[in-house]
Amino acid sequence: QVQLQESGPGLVKPSETLSLTCTVSGGSISSSNTYYWGWIRQPPEKGLEWIGNIFHSGDTSYNPSLKSRVTISVDTSKNQFSLKLTSVTAADTAVYYCARLPFRENFDFWGQGTLVTVSS
Amino acid sequence: QTVVTQEPSLSVSPGGTVTLTCGLNSGSVFVSYYPSWYQQTPGQAPRTLIYNTNIRSSGVPDRFSGSILGNKAALTITGAQADDESDYYCLLSMGRGILVFGGGTKLTVV
Numbered sequence: 001q002v003q004l005q006e007s008g009p010g011l012v013k014p015s016e017t018l019s020l021t022c023t024v025s026g027g028s029i030s031s032s033n034t035y036y037w038g039w040i041r042q043p044p045e046k047g048l049e050w051i052g053n054i055f056h057s058g059d060t061s062y063n064p065s066l067k068s069r070v071t072i073s074v075d076t077s078k079n080q081f082s083l084k085l086t087s088v089t090a091a092d093t094a095v096y097y098c099a100r101l102p103f104r105e106n107f108d109f110w111g112q113g114t115l116v117t118v119s120s
Numbered sequence: 121q122t123v124v125t126q127e128p129s130l131s132v133s134p135g136g137t138v139t140l141t142c143g144l145n146s147g148s149v150f151v152s153y154y155p156s157w158y159q160q161t162p163g164q165a166p167r168t169l170i171y172n173t174n175i176r177s178s179g180v181p182d183r184f185s186g187s188i189l190g191n192k193a194a195l196t197i198t199g200a201q202a203d204d205e206s207d208y209y210c211l212l213s214m215g216r217g218i219l220v221f222g223g224g225t226k227l228t229v230v
Contacts, residue, residue, distance in 0.1 A: 040166075040221075048158070048209050061217025081219040094154065097165055105154035105213035106171040113165050 002026040004053040004098050012092075012118050018085040021106045022098030022111060023078075028075045030056035036101040039072060042113075049094075053101060054081055074103035088118045122146060124212055125221035131228040132200045140225045141192040142210030148191035152211040155193035157186060160207045160224075170195060175176075197227075205229040 004116045008020035022037070029037065038053040046069050054064035062070050066085070074081040085092060099107040123145040132138035142155055142224065149155060151173045158166040168177040170186035183198045193212075197204055210222040 036217075038219075047207075047224040048160075048211075048221040050211070050221055053217060053219075064218070076199070102171075103154075104217060105219070106156035106211060107158070107166075108168050108171070108177065110165040110168075 002100060002109050004100065004109060006098050006111045006114040008098060008114065008116070010115060010117060012088055012116060013120050014089055014118055015087055017117070018083070018088050018116055020083045020096055020098075020114065020116070021080050022082070022099060023080050025079070028076075028085050029074065029079045029081065034103050036104045037074065038099050038101050038107065039083045040097045040099060040107070042097070043091070043094045051083065053104065073083075091114070093118045122208060122214055122220050124176045124220050126208075126210060126222035126225045128223070129226045129228065131230055132183075132197065132204075134200060134229055136200050136204060137196065138200060138227065139189070140195045140227070141189065142199075142212070142222050143192040143193070144212070149193045149212065151163065151188060153193070153214070155186065155188075156182055156211045157195045158209045158211065160209065166209065186223075200229050202229050
């Protein structure tokens with residue numbers, strides 16, 4: 001069974017770049033022609049927000065409200081994909097989840113999530 | 121701007137039936153939006169319940185069912201149990217890889 005694990009700094013200063021990596025185990029990130037890989041976040045006491053997805057070929061789609069600040073990339077040799085969010089503010093404080101999308105339209109497996117706090 | 125609407129909160133009695141809905145501010149929800157549903161308890165990652173409108177994810181009890189009711193997607197819990205008390209989120213695929221979550225429904229079993 002595939003497992004996903006987020007990693008990265010838990011504290012980022014305002015105006016800097018948030019960087020997270022998701023390591024996939026139990027299967028190859030490029031083994032299927034249908035699996036996409038995505039990022040979702042959840043501010044404290046609020047709902048889920050989709051950030052964006054990537055295919056192993058590098059094809060991406062992003063939330064229009066975050067698109068100008070987000071980059072998602074994939075490293076198939078390490079079985080990882082990554083999130084970069086630039087110019088962060090306190091509003092970017094959230095638990096960040098990575099997840100797999102079996103057909104680009106929904107998520108099946110999720111990571112446990114990692115809290116990122118934006119503060120000086 | 122696309123807004124996916126859900127009831128902020130609902131309650132159900134143990135053993136009862138409750139239906140959560142997922143709508144669109146811009147119109148009707150169709151199967152072509154591939155509605156999916158996620159359950160989340162405090163401090164935990166979401167768990168996938170239903171995808172492609174009505175397909176239960178592996179290991180999900182059959183008391184959870186998905187459908188289209190009128191102009192909305194729906195999640196029905198039949199024979200609610202205490203551990204169904206959670207937050208529930210729907211997700212719609214808007215095409216071109218764009219996904220939108222609803223605001224979530226807090227379900228209380230009392």
